[in-house]
Amino acid sequence: MHPIDPYILITAVILDLLLGDPRWLPHPVVGIGKIISVLEKILRRLFRNDRIGGIVLLIVTVGCILGSTYIVLRAAYAIHPWIGWAVSAWLAYTCLALRSLHRESKLVADRLAAADLEGARRYLSRIVGRDTEHLDEPEIWRALVETVAENSSDGVIAPLFYLMLGGPALGLAYKAVNTLDSMVGYKNERYLHLGWASARFDDLANWLPARITGILMVVAAPLAGLSGRNALRIVFRDGGKHSSPNSGIPEAAAAGALGVRLGGANRYFGVIVEKPTIGDMINELSIESYRGTVRLMYVSTSLMLILWGVVIWLL
Secondary structure (H helix, E strand, O other): OOOOOHHHHHHHHHHHHHHOOOOOOOOHHHHHHHHHHHHHHHHHHHOOOHHHHHHHHHHHHHHHHHHHHHHHHHHHHHHOHHHHHHHHHHHHHOOOOHHHHHHHHHHHHHHHHOOOHHHHHHHHOOOOOOOOOOOOHHHHHHHHHHHHHHHHHHHHHHHHHHHHHHHHHHHHHHHHHHHHHHHHOOOOOOOOOOOHHHHHHHHHHHHHHHHHHHHHHHHHHHHOOOOHHHHHHHHHHHOOOOOOOOOHHHHHHHHHHHOOOEEEEEEEOOEEEEEEEEOOOOOOOOHHHHHHHHHHHHHHHHHHHHHHHHHHHHO
16 A cells, blocks of 8 residues: 555546446445445354454455455556556545535435425435434434535545545545444444444544544635634534544534534434534524535535645655
């Protein structure tokens, strides 16, 4: 693993902005999910202790992705440097979710703008974990702002960070950790012990990127027509309230920049979960809140790329 070539990364970002995540294009994350499903069944039979099985699941999955990506890249470059370059750019592109996050969230926003509450709930269920069938309009706007803010870190800044550090191999290893957490990192009876290692490792992998995202959002806020000063204040005041050690940072930055209140009651699998509130209700949650969060995401991403370019130039 080594830092990614700047031109490969820029190509990957451009591909993401142009293509997003089309369903017809094969995606490594789909393969990662299938690997996890197969390994889970095998390891449940091999280990009576779910926590040990979960540790093995984490190590084998991430190791498999690291090793297979390294082999694919070595083989591609051995055939021809330009083939290796193209494969690297494609693999790096698959790590990013900037365009797809915007597109999927916009489907919800467009349905709400058209007064189609049922359609908005249906599209929202594709991008959030909470139950959506009973959400009213303000709750849907809140869910949109929260998921775009949180995934600005998980789906954009964190993959960029690991691509910058270690190229496509490390970028896909991060996606493997992220996919493990989304599949087995639940605190329910089935996954409480099996998913423990994956959930904790995901927290570790996202610790620094989440804080980088928070800083970028604070700096990006005035450039996006929002409040940088209030974003900074809310990050320090409310960033640590979230049950996740990381999700609260970008959510607090977005809430402060927008002047809205996030958090509160969510329903998961029919069970109501009360989450701490983040931010102050200076403004009502609305389509403008959503649009402001999207601007924050794009400007923060641009700042991340500029910052990386400066570091490369200095070194």
